[in-house]
Amino acid sequence: MSDKPWEKEGLSEAEYNMIVDLLERKPTETELGIFGVMWSEHCSYKNSKLILKTLPTEGACVLQGPGENAGIIDIGDNQAISFKIESHNHPSAVEPFQGAATGVGGIIRDIFTMGARPIATLNSLRFGNLDKDRVKFLFKGVVSGISSYGNSIGIPTVGGEVHFSDAYEGNPLVNVMSVGLLEHKDIATATAEGSGNSVMVVGAATGRDGIQGASFASDELTEDSDEDRPAVQVGDPFMEKLLLEASLELIKSNAIVGIQDMGAAGLTSSSAEMASRGNSGIEIDIAKVPTREKNMTPYEIMLSESQERMLVVPKKGKEEIVSEIFTKWGLHAEVVGQVTDDGMLRILNGEQKVAEISARILADEAPEYFRKAVRPKYIDDIKKVTAAEITSNDYNQDLLNLLNSPTIASKNWIYKQYDHMVMTNTVVGPGSDAAVIRIKDMDKAVALTTDNNGRYCYLDPIKGGKIAVAEAARNIVCSGGQPLAITDGLNFGNPMDPEIYWQFKNSVEGLSKACKELETPVIGGNVSFYNESPKGAIYPTPIVGMVGLLDSIDNRVTMDFKDEGDLIFLLGANQEELGASEYLKLQENRIDGYVPEIDLKLEKRVQDTVFKAVKEGIVKSAHDCSEGGLAVALAESCFKNKIGVNIKIEENISDKALLFGETQSRIIVSIAQDNENILKKIAEENKIPIKKIGRTQGNRYLFNDLIELSVEEMNNKWENAIERKI
Amino acid sequence: MKAGVVTFPGSNCDQDVYNVLNNIFDLETDMIWHKDKKLNHYDLVVLPGGFSYGDYLRSGAIARFSNIMESVIDYANQGGLVLGICNGFQILLESDLLPGAMKVNDNLKFVCKNVQLKVTNNNSPFTNQYNKEEIIEMPVAHGEGNYYIDPKRLKNLKINEQILLKYKNNEENPNGSIENIAGICNKEKNVFGLMPHPERCSEEIISPGASDGYRMFSSIIEEVKVRGEKLVR
Numbered sequence: 001m002s003d004k005p006w007e008k009e010g011l012s013e014a015e016y017n018m019i020v021d022l023l024e025r026k027p028t029e030t031e032l033g034i035f036g037v038m039w040s041e042h043c044s045y046k047n048s049k050l051i052l053k054t055l056p057t058e059g060a061c062v063l064q065g066p067g068e069n070a071g072i073i074d075i076g077d078n079q080a081i082s083f084k085i086e087s088h089n090h091p092s093a094v095e096p097f098q099g100a101a102t103g104v105g106g107i108i109r110d111i112f113t114m115g116a117r118p119i120a121t122l123n124s125l126r127f128g129n130l131d132k133d134r135v136k137f138l139f140k141g142v143v144s145g146i147s148s149y150g151n152s153i154g155i156p157t158v159g160g161e162v163h164f165s166d167a168y169e170g171n172p173l174v175n176v177m178s179v180g181l182l183e184h185k186d187i188a189t190a191t192a193e194g195s196g197n198s199v200m201v202v203g204a205a206t207g208r209d210g211i212q213g214a215s216f217a218s219d220e221l222t223e224d225s226d227e228d229r230p231a232v233q234v235g236d237p238f239m240e241k242l243l244l245e246a247s248l249e250l251i252k253s254n255a256i257v258g259i260q261d262m263g264a265a266g267l268t269s270s271s272a273e274m275a276s277r278g279n280s281g282i283e284i285d286i287a288k289v290p291t292r293e294k295n296m297t298p299y300e301i302m303l304s305e306s307q308e309r310m311l312v313v314p315k316k317g318k319e320e321i322v323s324e325i326f327t328k329w330g331l332h333a334e335v336v337g338q339v340t341d342d343g344m345l346r347i348l349n350g351e352q353k354v355a356e357i358s359a360r361i362l363a364d365e366a367p368e369y370f371r372k373a374v375r376p377k378y379i380d381d382i383k384k385v386t387a388a389e390i391t392s393n394d395y396n397q398d399l400l401n402l403l404n405s406p407t408i409a410s411k412n413w414i415y416k417q418y419d420h421m422v423m424t425n426t427v428v429g430p431g432s433d434a435a436v437i438r439i440k441d442m443d444k445a446v447a448l449t450t451d452n453n454g455r456y457c458y459l460d461p462i463k464g465g466k467i468a469v470a471e472a473a474r475n476i477v478c479s480g481g482q483p484l485a486i487t488d489g490l491n492f493g494n495p496m497d498p499e500i501y502w503q504f505k506n507s508v509e510g511l512s513k514a515c516k517e518l519e520t521p522v523i524g525g526n527v528s529f530y531n532e533s534p535k536g537a538i539y540p541t542p543i544v545g546m547v548g549l550l551d552s553i554d555n556r557v558t559m560d561f562k563d564e565g566d567l568i569f570l571l572g573a574n575q576e577e578l579g580a581s582e583y584l585k586l587q588e589n590r591i592d593g594y595v596p597e598i599d600l601k602l603e604k605r606v607q608d609t610v611f612k613a614v615k616e617g618i619v620k621s622a623h624d625c626s627e628g629g630l631a632v633a634l635a636e637s638c639f640k641n642k643i644g645v646n647i648k649i650e651e652n653i654s655d656k657a658l659l660f661g662e663t664q665s666r667i668i669v670s671i672a673q674d675n676e677n678i679l680k681k682i683a684e685e686n687k688i689p690i691k692k693i694g695r696t697q698g699n700r701y702l703f704n705d706l707i708e709l710s711v712e713e714m715n716n717k718w719e720n721a722i723e724r725k726i
Numbered sequence: 727m728k729a730g731v732v733t734f735p736g737s738n739c740d741q742d743v744y745n746v747l748n749n750i751f752d753l754e755t756d757m758i759w760h761k762d763k764k765l766n767h768y769d770l771v772v773l774p775g776g777f778s779y780g781d782y783l784r785s786g787a788i789a790r791f792s793n794i795m796e797s798v799i800d801y802a803n804q805g806g807l808v809l810g811i812c813n814g815f816q817i818l819l820e821s822d823l824l825p826g827a828m829k830v831n832d833n834l835k836f837v838c839k840n841v842q843l844k845v846t847n848n849n850s851p852f853t854n855q856y857n858k859e860e861i862i863e864m865p866v867a868h869g870e871g872n873y874y875i876d877p878k879r880l881k882n883l884k885i886n887e888q889i890l891l892k893y894k895n896n897e898e899n900p901n902g903s904i905e906n907i908a909g910i911c912n913k914e915k916n917v918f919g920l921m922p923h924p925e926r927c928s929e930e931i932i933s934p935g936a937s938d939g940y941r942m943f944s945s946i947i948e949e950v951k952v953r954g955e956k957l958v959r
Contacts, residue, residue: 154738238780
């Protein structure tokens with residue numbers, strides 16, 4: 001061993017000394033490797049845990065909060081939804097296809113480990129500027145990786161969002177959210193209990209892929225990161241489909257105590273975490289683990305991140321049932337050890353003991369740090385952006401430019417490659433505010449969305465965090481659902497950098513406030529730090545994945561205008577806010593200004609208004625205003641049915657802010673003419689601003705005397721923008 | 727009427743077909759496991775979509791060797807109705823129950839969207855509830871749907887009126903298949919394979935305004951009824 005053995009494992013000297021203290025001896029090389037991954041940020045959340053504790057995690061609907069493989073919420077009728085978001089950023093930066101594919105595979109496993117059948121997948125993706133070749137390569141690779149894995153396993157990819165910005169050029173973000181449906185009685189846990197019970201490895205055989213993937217994920221990307229490609233795992237969706245069916249069958253068979261997915265740090269973390277949860281120990285003989293390569297060392301077997309594997313603790317004498325079910329699906333199921341009562345994770349190689357560490361120390365006693373947080377200098381330089389600072393000759397052209405920008409443009413080039421219909425539950429698919437997935441044999445449905453604006457979080461992380469939650473909830477409400485709970489995918493730079501840590505801390509504070517106000521607790525999530533490349537850190541990007549409930553499928557709403565002659569109302573108020581906007585970036589290439597204000601109480605009332613109006617059955621379309629402002633939101637509602645609008649608004653603000661400003665808490669609804677008074681009454685009861693802004697008509701888009709375009713022309717720009725770039 | 731849906735490892739539309747047959751049409755429907763050797767009496771056997779055996783090697787290439795396929799081939803040769811959807815179509819080609827072969831889509835990408843189709847022959851057990859030349863809409867979702875057949879056998883397909891469905895035109899053709907072919911049957915017209923997914927458009931709630939898949943299943947039910955009446959007579 002070198003004289004600084006901790007360095008190879010990504011630990012600090014202080015952490016090494018702590019390990020020596022806890023063990024009361026020096027760790028062996030294998031043991032130190034185990035600590036390296038278990039105490040990595042990826043597994044231990046050592047730099048984030050103390051901040052994460054400030055998030056609200058309780059609520060009437062929460063059946064399982066953070067701490068298990070995934071959270072679970074109640075949706076009535078003894079049914080529940082399990083969901084979680086997870087990142088696979090670093091693997092996708094060096095090997096986009098496999099990185100993204102295994103990202104899908106990993107999070108799906110978390111969901112079926114809970115006993116839930118996955119029913120939908122969403123993706124939140126961030127890339128650099130699509131004009132660059134390397135970005136095109138990453139973008140195409142990621143989309144095709146998601147498509148390949150998701151389509152093959154037969155779970156529909158129904159939504160998400162994709163943003164393009166220079167900040168993500170060297171370090172793209174690939175966050176995948178999986179959503180599963182289960183009965184309350186089938187909830188499984190990842191606990192190892194009952195001394196003498198067997199421990200089984202089931203699923204695929206173990207190879208050398210993905211060794212130290214967790215440590216790789218907990219470091220910055222450099223020019224040499226390409227050499228870390230062996231740290232990227234390789235996915236096999238066919239194997240996972242078999243594992244999914246076998247695992248769900250196993251959980252239903254009532255033959256097991258606990259089941260845990262082998263993700264980051266493979267066998268090591270799954271056994272330590274299962275034992276720690278059950279206040280037990282686990283003894284494993286790695287010679288019994290099915291391998292697919294010869295001469296693997298104990299270290300490699302313990303730390304391999306080979307995909308599509310699970311750790312199972314069967315009830316006493318039920319090993320045969322596990323074997324039968326897995327054999328039926330053509331998968332391995334081997335007894336590799338047993339549960340003990342001494343609290344130790346003991347690794348044997350045949351007769352030889354290679355490691356013996358307290359499971360609790362590994363899984364739960366990693367150090368927890370508050371890092372130093374310093375408000376970054378650039379924040380002090382932010383000033384209000386005025387309309388006069390933005391050049392514009394022609395608002396028609398400005399709107400077309402916005403519709404043509406990849407962040408706003410239609411994402412059909414992407415989602416046409418995803419099977420979004422399999423399982424035949426997709427009532428509202430990709431391209432809408434939220435996807436709506438029916439629950440077969442029931443009248444109800446769930447609404448699913450992901451949201452975040454990294455630019456907002458960069459300029460004002462508290463507001464950015466609040467807006468991410470508010471917008472997600474707005475999307476759910478615009479689809480006819482009631483927001484229930486969220487999962488958070490927290491993507492940041494290096495937490496040892498005080499300015500990054502400040503962004504992290506404040507973003508979480510923003511999320512936390514909004515979750516409390518909008519009554520959507522956090523039931524689980526993922527932290528991804530070290531998202532940096534030689535060009536710097538990414539924008540702070542706390543992605544919100546939200547699930548809502550439609551108690552009747554008849555309440556579903558989409559963004560598209562349905563008929564000519566309908567009235568268009570704006571709920572919420574227009575303000576003079578151009579800071580942080582897509583418009584400012586596009587016209588002036590400026591990322592600055594004040595992020596739009598967000599009043600969470602008003603936000604809630606606007607959402608309540610829409611929710612109530614939907615229940616009254618009067619809402620024909622609903623769409624929130626986000627990137628690109630009111631002008632873009634209206635245009636998006638015209639496209640599907642090629643219906644035009646005539647908008648007339650008098651407002652005491654600049655034309656630019658009216659058209660393209662990104663003021664929050666605004667929703668556009670269209671209703672039949674006869675229902676005007678009902679809508680106004682609901683708005684009045686909720687004390688929110690409401691304004692009739694026009695009606696649907698013809699096939700042209702008219703906005704005051706500022707914009708006149710044909711819907712056809714706008715649609716062509718918007719629909720094919722990404723394809724033109726590729 | 728009794729139907730069976732085969733589950734291969736990697737099938738992922740098996741439950742979707744089951745749902746339509748059992749819940750929408752109220753037919754007695756069994757799930758058939760690929761390892762089974764014997765096929766019970768069925769009026770219809772469906773090979774569903776998905777990625778049987780991961781589609782490794784070539785779509786459908788491994789599934790044809792599974793235990794159940796031998797019985798399915800016997801059943802088909804005795805005149806039993808077989809419907810192969812998407813991956814099921816690929817398996818029928820690999821099993822030589824239908825002629826031709828499947829290539830990767832010409833743009834090399836998976837494609838999932840609704841396409842317009844033309845019913846080129848409505849005189850079959852699978853299309854009798856459509857009008858001839860009727861334009862219908864169904865979703866496709868595949869990476870290998872680029873149907874190919876050599877000119878000589880293509881001519882036979884036409885002479886025997888085995889082409890039941892075509893993509894409406896070149897623009898609607900999502901994969902580059904020869905002569906826009908979307909679905910063909912055997913000469914005896916009891917085995918039909920198609921790339922589009924009728925089970926995904928048999929309910930208004932998930933395919934508003936385009937529930938054209940429904941009539942493919944009612945065509946089959948009508949055929950089974952007629953066959954039954956013939957037997958009685």
